[in-house]
Structure formats: C-alpha cells, structure tokens
Amino acid sequence: MAVRAPRKPSLNSRSTRGGAATRQRNAERSRAAILAAATAQFAANGLGGARVDEIARSAGVNKALLYHYFGNKQALFLAVLEATYAQIRGAEATLELEALSPSAAMERLVDFTWNYFVQHPEFITLVNSENLHRAAHLKRSKRVRALHHPLVERIGEVLERGAACGEFRAGVDPVQLYISIASLGYFYLSNAHTLGAVFERDLLSPREREARRLHVQEVVHGYLRPDASS
Amino acid sequence: MAVRAPRKPSLNSRSTRGGAATRQRNAERSRAAILAAATAQFAANGLGGARVDEIARSAGVNKALLYHYFGNKQALFLAVLEATYAQIRGAEATLELEALSPSAAMERLVDFTWNYFVQHPEFITLVNSENLHRAAHLKRSKRVRALHHPLVERIGEVLERGAACGEFRAGVDPVQLYISIASLGYFYLSNAHTLGAVFERDLLSPREREARRLHVQEVVHGYLRPDASS
DNA sequence: CATTTAATTAACTGAAAGGTTAGTTATATG
DNA sequence: CATATAACTAACCTTTCAGTTAATTAAATG
Numbered sequence: 001m002a003v004r005a006p007r008k009p010s011l012n013s014r015s016t017r018g019g020a021a022t023r024q025r026n027a028e029r030s031r032a033a034i035l036a037a038a039t040a041q042f043a044a045n046g047l048g049g050a051r052v053d054e055i056a057r058s059a060g061v062n063k064a065l066l067y068h069y070f071g072n073k074q075a076l077f078l079a080v081l082e083a084t085y086a087q088i089r090g091a092e093a094t095l096e097l098e099a100l101s102p103s104a105a106m107e108r109l110v111d112f113t114w115n116y117f118v119q120h121p122e123f124i125t126l127v128n129s130e131n132l133h134r135a136a137h138l139k140r141s142k143r144v145r146a147l148h149h150p151l152v153e154r155i156g157e158v159l160e161r162g163a164a165c166g167e168f169r170a171g172v173d174p175v176q177l178y179i180s181i182a183s184l185g186y187f188y189l190s191n192a193h194t195l196g197a198v199f200e201r202d203l204l205s206p207r208e209r210e211a212r213r214l215h216v217q218e219v220v221h222g223y224l225r226p227d228a229s230s
Numbered sequence: 231m232a233v234r235a236p237r238k239p240s241l242n243s244r245s246t247r248g249g250a251a252t253r254q255r256n257a258e259r260s261r262a263a264i265l266a267a268a269t270a271q272f273a274a275n276g277l278g279g280a281r282v283d284e285i286a287r288s289a290g291v292n293k294a295l296l297y298h299y300f301g302n303k304q305a306l307f308l309a310v311l312e313a314t315y316a317q318i319r320g321a322e323a324t325l326e327l328e329a330l331s332p333s334a335a336m337e338r339l340v341d342f343t344w345n346y347f348v349q350h351p352e353f354i355t356l357v358n359s360e361n362l363h364r365a366a367h368l369k370r371s372k373r374v375r376a377l378h379h380p381l382v383e384r385i386g387e388v389l390e391r392g393a394a395c396g397e398f399r400a401g402v403d404p405v406q407l408y409i410s411i412a413s414l415g416y417f418y419l420s421n422a423h424t425l426g427a428v429f430e431r432d433l434l435s436p437r438e439r440e441a442r443r444l445h446v447q448e449v450v451h452g453y454l455r456p457d458a459s460s
Numbered sequence: 461c462a463t464t465t466a467a468t469t470a471a472c473t474g475a476a477a478g479g480t481t482a483g484t485t486a487t488a489t490g
Numbered sequence: 491c492a493t494a495t496a497a498c499t500a501a502c503c504t505t506t507c508a509g510t511t512a513a514t515t516a517a518a519t520g
Binding site: 468474476487 | 501
C-alpha cells in the first residue's frame with residue numbers, strides 16, 4: 001500500500017571519490033562495528049539509557065541491520081557482556097601465575113586487576129548495569145560461566161603454595177579473596193565520582209590513582225601475611 | 231479552548247466509607263510519599279529506567295503534584311540522594327567509636343557498614359546510578375558534603391589511637407581505609423548477581439553472607455595489625 | 461465569612477524510542 | 491550468466507514518557 005521512496009546512496013559504501021566502490025558489503029565488519037558502538041553506548045548510559053538509534057548511527061549502520069543481526073536490544077546487550085567478559089578473562093589467562101613465587105603471583109594478579117579496571121572503564125559500567133538487572137542476561141550465558149573456572153583454580157593453587165611455604169596464612173577461600181581483590185579496585189573506580197564529591201578529593205588524578213594501587217597491594221598483602229605468633 | 235471534563239473524586243482523599251473525609255490535604259505526607267516511592271523506583275530501575283508516572287502512581291498522588299513539589303525528575307533524584315546519604319551518615323554518627331578500644335571501634339565500624347548495606351540495598355543501587363551520571367547531581371549538593379567531614383575525622387582518631395598503642399600499623403590514610411571497608415562489602419552486594427552467576431554460588435544466602443562479613447573483618451584486621459618485625 | 465493561598469487533579473502534548481515493513485542491490489553459486 | 495541469498499536501507503508504526511495546562515477545592519487568614 002504505502003509507497004516507498006527510492007534508496008539514497010548507502011552509508012556503508014566506502015567508495016573512493018570518483019572511483020569504483022572498494023568494498024560495499026562486509027557482514028563481519030558491520031557486526032563488529034555494531035558491537036563496538038553498543039559497548040560504548042551501554043557503558044556510557046546503561047542498558048536502559050542507551051539508545052538503539054544512537055548505536056546504529058555511531059556504528060554507521062542502519063538500525064534494521066542491527067535488529068537483523070542481534071534480534072533486539074537485550075540480546076545485543078548480552079552479546080556485549082559476553083565479549084566484555086571474554087576480554088578480561090582472556091587477558092588474565094596470560095599472566096602465568098604458576099611461574100612466580102606466591103607473593104609475586106599475588107602482586108601480579110592485584111596489579112593486573114587494578115590496571116585492567118583503570119584501562120577499561122566500560123567494563124565497570126557494563127557490569128553495574130547488568131547487576132541492576134539482577135544478572136538476568138548473564139544467567140542465560142553458559143559461555144561466561146565456563147570462563148571463570150580456571151581463574152578460581154589458579155588462585156587456589158597460588159594460595160596453597162603460599163600457605164605451604166609460609167608466605168601466606170592458611171585457609172583462605174579463593175573466591176572470597178578474588179572478590180576482595182576486585183572490590184578494592186572496582187569500587188574505588190566505579191564510585192570515584194560520588195566518593196570524590198563527598199570527600200572533596202580528585203580520586204582519579206594520576207597521583208591519587210597510584211596511591212590507591214599501592215594501598216590495595218598493601219591491604220591484600222597485609223591480610224595474607226601469616227600471623228606473627230605462629 | 232479545550233474543554234476539560236469535571237474532576238472525579240480525589241485519589242488522595244482518605245474518606246471513611248459513607249462518612250466525612252477525615253484528612254483530605256496534607257502537604258507533608260504527600261511529599262514524603264513521593265520521596266519514598268521515588269526512592270524505591272530509582273533504586274529498582276536507576277534514574278533512566280524509573281518512570282515518573284509509576285512513582286506518582288505508587289505514591290498515590292497525581293503526577294502534576296510531583297512536579298509541583300520537586301520541579302523535575304532530576305531534582306527529585308537529587309532529593310532522594312540527599313535523604314539517602316543523610317540516613318546512613320546519621321545512623322553512623324551514633325556509633326560512639328570514641329568509647330571503644332581501637333580494635334573494637336574498627337570492628338564496630340566494619341560491622342555497621344556491612345549491615346547497613348545488607349539492610350539498605352536501595353543505597354547501593356542509588357549510588358551506582360549516580361555514579362553512572364558522574365555524580366552530576368551530588369556535586370551540586372553542599373548538604374551532602376558537610377555530612378562526611380565528621381566521618382573522616384572520627385576514623386582518623388581511631389587510627390591514631392590504634393597506632394599509638396601498638397594495635398594498628400602507622401601511616402594509614404583514613405579516607406583510603408574507609409573506601410576499602412566500604413568496598414569489601416558494597417562490591418560484594420552490588421555485584422552479587424553477576425558474581426553469583428559466574429562463580430555459580432548463591433552469594434546472598436544467609437550462610438554465604440555471614441561468611442563474607444567475617445572475611446571482611448579478617449581482611450581489615452589483617453591489614454591493620456602491625457608487622458611482626460617491628 | 462469573604463478572600464486568598466496552596467494542595468490537588470484530569471487531560472493533554474510533543475518528542476522520543478523500540479521495533480517492523482517492504483523493499484533494493486551486491487555477491488556468492490550452480 | 492541466471493538465480494538465490496543475504497547485506498543493507500528509508501520510512502513507517504505504536505507506545506511510552508517527561509513535562510504542561512487549566513482547572514477545582516480544602517484550608518489558612520484577615
């Protein structure tokens with residue numbers, strides 16, 4: 001019934017000026033562009049605050065293509081989350097903690113975690129957004145769960161070695177410890193704006209950031225060192 | 231121009247069945263109802279996800295009244311934030327840390343912070359939402375800033391007493407320490423859904439919650455205890 | 461008790477937002 | 491090279507939503 005107007009030149013066509021179009025279609029590139037734009041938008045505004053129109057626009061792609069590939073906004077959000085977790089766990093897997101002394105391994109893990117959060121602020125806001133939705137998307141993802149088993153095992157191995165050689169206290173739960181290591185950095189960065197406002201300190205200045213990194217190292221090390229009376 | 235239909239009976243009039251209206255107007259009550267409803271809605275859905283219509287509805291009040299009192303959605307959000315911070319800092323102020331030994335004072339502060347977060351989950355989601363907006367609302371609030379000076383001073387006093395009597399290590403920054411105490415509990419609760427999903431553990435069960443409280447106490451105490459070699 | 465003030469409301473508005481439709485066309489394939 | 495497939499698009503639709511308007515009326519005030 002409705003009469004459609006003829007198409008205008010494709011936004012996606014990368015044609016050189018006056019020459020032939022170089023590549024006009026590329027599913028993989030479009031998919032990746034959508035995912036990257038979605039990551040940025042969801043990170044900046046949360047799931048509810050992000051706008052699908054804006055994601056499509058900043059990906060340089062028609063909105064219907066986004067729906068064609070990802071189905072709907074929530075499925076796109078889950079795809080972003082999965083890619084995000086795969087990224088951090090993948091980087092983490094290269095740390096080679098087994099090759100280091102327990103104390104050195106723990107220091108490296110703490111530094112890695114802190115630095116990752118500093119360099120990937122989108123990780124924090126995305127995860128926060130997912131928590132606001134009670135992990136409704138993540139719970140459906142087997143992929144993400146599988147990523148985390150090796151992490152717990154490797155921390156457990158470091159803790160056991162540390163306890164055996166007397167560098168660490170015994171009986172530490174690797175999940176509790178990992179959550180603590182993450183929390184000391186994550187919370188600081190995630191809440192830097194409100195904390196900075198109420199304590200009247202610029203917590204994100206290079207100097208303050210470095211002071212925090214050292215503080216986290218001290219807290220973790222201070223906790224793990226065995227009791228003097230043993 | 232437009233012809234308005236006549237008003238139907240007020241939703242706010244609490245009239246006893248077949249009798250005279252008992253109280254039909256109460257500015258203070260309406261204000262409080264709006265604030266309470268807004269707190270719940272903003273906590274559950276974030277600033278962007280909360281719906282003004284829903285806040286008004288669940289407060290039992292017309293939406294225009296909400297705008298009459300609070301101006302707009304963002305100003306209402308700030309009012310909620312201010313009330314929320316006043317609540318926690320007010321409760322905290324009754325702890326009487328000065329009357330306790332340094333170790334006991336620190337234990338009480340840690341327990342209070344943990345328990346407050348457990349019992350007031352809305353605090354966490356509200357603050358997260360404000361951080362997503364880079365504390366844009368809070369930065370405008372002098373009221374909230376003033377609430378936090380005494381907190382830092384009181385923690386500093388405990389730390390000094392503890393260092394003087396040998397219970398604590400010396401040189402601890404009270405702001406860093408407070409952020410750490412908060413982070414160990416806040417992050418765990420704020421991210422319990424995603425953490426629970428990836429580690430396949432119900433972190434909010436009473437048993438796990440109590441285990442976390444003890445872990446936080448151990449981390450803080452373990453960090454603060456002075457070095458054996460001193 | 462007349463008049464003003466403030467509490468309260470139904471209905472409206474314009475814009476935005478998620479999602480759909482009905483196509484067009486580059487490209488891989490038999 | 492004809493044809494099927496899938497990449498890609500403009501325009502449209504429907505609902506939702508923040509905010510406004512114009513009025514009504516309970517109470518405070520002189």
